[in-house]
Amino acid sequence: MSMADTITFQMSNKMNCFHHFQPRVEEFGEKHGLPVKVVFHLNLVLDELITNIISYGYTDFDEHPINVRVGIEDDVITIRIEDDAEPFNILEAPEPEFDVPLEERIRPVGGMGVHLVKSMVNNIDYKREDGKNVLVLTKNISKPCCLVKG
Amino acid sequence: MAMNELKENGITILAVDGNLDAEGTQAMEEKVLSLLAGGETCLLFDFSDLDYINSSGLRVLVLAYQRLKKASGKIAICGIKDYIQEVFEVSGYDKIFPLFPNRGDALTGM
Numbered sequence: 001m002s003m004a005d006t007i008t009f010q011m012s013n014k015m016n017c018f019h020h021f022q023p024r025v026e027e028f029g030e031k032h033g034l035p036v037k038v039v040f041h042l043n044l045v046l047d048e049l050i051t052n053i054i055s056y057g058y059t060d061f062d063e064h065p066i067n068v069r070v071g072i073e074d075d076v077i078t079i080r081i082e083d084d085a086e087p088f089n090i091l092e093a094p095e096p097e098f099d100v101p102l103e104e105r106i107r108p109v110g111g112m113g114v115h116l117v118k119s120m121v122n123n124i125d126y127k128r129e130d131g132k133n134v135l136v137l138t139k140n141i142s143k144p145c146c147l148v149k150g
Numbered sequence: 151m152a153m154n155e156l157k158e159n160g161i162t163i164l165a166v167d168g169n170l171d172a173e174g175t176q177a178m179e180e181k182v183l184s185l186l187a188g189g190e191t192c193l194l195f196d197f198s199d200l201d202y203i204n205s206s207g208l209r210v211l212v213l214a215y216q217r218l219k220k221a222s223g224k225i226a227i228c229g230i231k232d233y234i235q236e237v238f239e240v241s242g243y244d245k246i247f248p249l250f251p252n253r254g255d256a257l258t259g260m
Contacts, residue, residue: 018171037233040202044237047204051172102212102246112241113205119240 005032006071013057013064013085017050018043021068032072038141041120042070042077045137048113049081049090053133057085075142079121081135088133089126090114153181159257161192161224167199170207179210186214191223194256198229208241215246228256 007028011020022043029039046068053066069080096111118124122143125136151174154165162185166178185193193214197203211227218225228250230238238244250256 016172018169018173022169022171037236040233043202044204047171051204051206096241098242102215112208116205116237116240 004073006069008069011066011068013054017054018047021046028070045079045117045120048117053083053085075140077139079137082132084132087128091124091126151177161194161257161260162190163194163196165196169202175206175210182210182214186217191221193225195227196229196253197227203234208243224260226250226256226260228253
């Protein structure tokens with residue numbers, strides 16, 4: 001049986017991000033009987049990406065909308081995030097300095113958030129469109145992850 | 151997020167329950183910094199009831215690791231759930247932090 005469902009919500013860079021989306025993601029997970037681990041992955045992916053946008057994305061102090069859509073169709077979950085922050089392509093972000101011992105790293109956990117995101121999804125698409133970043137991530141819950149390995 | 155601190159066999163145990171979101175992580179960071187400033191050299195994080203951690207939470211653990219390494223101290227983590235252990239594996243931090251299944255094992259193994 002095929003099933004499709006989508007939740008959308010608008011956030012702003014002035015919001016406490018986790019408190020805003022976490023209850024919605026939990027509810028979505030419950031409705032579709034998603035494993036605890038998958039719900040954790042969804043929360044972590046949204047948290048890391050939205051926190052990045054809020055922390056580094058803006059050059060002014062104004063309020064900006066961040067539009068989020070999470071959908072499921074059969075075994076494929078799609079996350080879409082659209083923001084009007086500065087251009088940022090997660091696919092071009094530097095990886096953590098894995099080859100350098102931890103105590104010698106200049107950026108101890110630099111790039112780790114993005115690395116975690118890549119490890120929890122199967123595909124990432126980025127485009128800059130009409131002055132907006134549009135990021136689409138897909139996760140197939142019937143397949144092992146993912147874009148990177150630890 | 152809730153934190154509970156106690157001392158056993160000279161080891162300070164910090165049990166962290168619930169979610170280490172931005173707010174929780176900030177509270178844990180303040181706690182860890184104050185413990186380190188107070189001269190603690192042996193820290194055990196009990197994550198048995200921890201449901202959520204992100205890269206900022208990992209950053210606080212790395213900070214504690216780096217400080218304690220300089221002070222010839224010890225740090226370990228126990229009780230983490232399998233899906234959180236995966237975050238440690240993906241980040242490579244499972245090779246840095248001793249991970250124990252439970253508090254008892256950590257106290258004898260540290």
